[in-house]
Structures are given as structure tokens and as C-alpha cells.
Amino acid sequence: MALEFGFEILLPEELMRKLQDGTLLAEPTREFLTAISVEVQRNTQMLTPVDTGRLRASWIRNVDVSPMPLWAEVSTNVNYAPFVEEGTRPHWPPMSALNPAAAGIRQWANIHGVNVYALGAAIAQRGTRGRHMLRMGVQIARGTIDNLLQQLIRRIKEEWAK
Numbered sequence: 001m002a003l004e005f006g007f008e009i010l011l012p013e014e015l016m017r018k019l020q021d022g023t024l025l026a027e028p029t030r031e032f033l034t035a036i037s038v039e040v041q042r043n044t045q046m047l048t049p050v051d052t053g054r055l056r057a058s059w060i061r062n063v064d065v066s067p068m069p070l071w072a073e074v075s076t077n078v079n080y081a082p083f084v085e086e087g088t089r090p091h092w093p094p095m096s097a098l099n100p101a102a103a104g105i106r107q108w109a110n111i112h113g114v115n116v117y118a119l120g121a122a123i124a125q126r127g128t129r130g131r132h133m134l135r136m137g138v139q140i141a142r143g144t145i146d147n148l149l150q151q152l153i154r155r156i157k158e159e160w161a162k
Helices: 013-021 026-047 054-058 081-086 105-112 116-126 133-161
Strands: 060-063 072-075
Touching: 026 060, 026 072, 026 133, 054 081, 081 133, 105 116
Parallel strands: none
Antiparallel strands: 060 072
């Protein structure tokens, strides 16, 4: 035998109106998420190592466009970003990266006057060190995020009081 029950929450008309028009939560939340993503993006870009500048310039931010935003992200489409962020274990770079016509390691070695095979051997022996620019960018932003959260709470209280 199954026991079933249900309930209905009746909210005051004023609360329903404020929740539906977006001014109580949606707009302040969107501003909060935008401000956080701006801060994390700025910190991450400052911490990103620069050789050609491609990775540093590629950081973008997005905020959920739904009526009630729930997330913000800072990301890049540069394919080598995860390896710069996390580093790599020792490995021999693929031959395609050492090919004279290839970009990547060959290009970096040529720009810096390093023998590409010596560089490949060093990576095979030691791997590469992670720079953790995104992780540290978030950590640096934590104080700002706390302040922005307090502003969000104040703004919601002010909207409620209207």
C-alpha cells in the first residue's frame, strides 16, 4: 500500500509579482555573476604566461542568458591551455610537433633559439610545469567575490523594500 500526499505553497501576490518581473533576483544575480566573471578573467589574464600573447588574449567570459541566470564561466578555446594550466607528466612530444613545417614546439624552439630535439628530450624527462593561472585567478578573486556577494544581498533587500 502506498501513501501519497501533496501540498501547495501559496505566496503573497506581492512576492509573486517581484519574483516574476526579475527585479528581485534575476537582475542583481546577473550583475553579480558578470562582476565575478570580469574579476576572474582579469586575474587569469594577468597570470597567464606570455610568449606570443595568444593564450592571454583568448580568455573570454560568459554569463547564463536565461531569465534567471545560474552560472558564469571564464574559458578559452586555445587547445594548449589545459597543458599550460595543469602542466604535463614526462612524455615525448609527438613527432608532428617536431616536424619542421609544424607549429607548436618547433615554432617555440625556433623563436627561442633552442634545439627542438633537446627541448623534446627535456619534456620527455621532466614534463612541463603547470602555471595554474585560472585556479589562482579564482583564488585571488575570492575576497572580491565575498564583497560582491554582500552587495548582492543588500541589493535584494533594497528591491524587496520597494
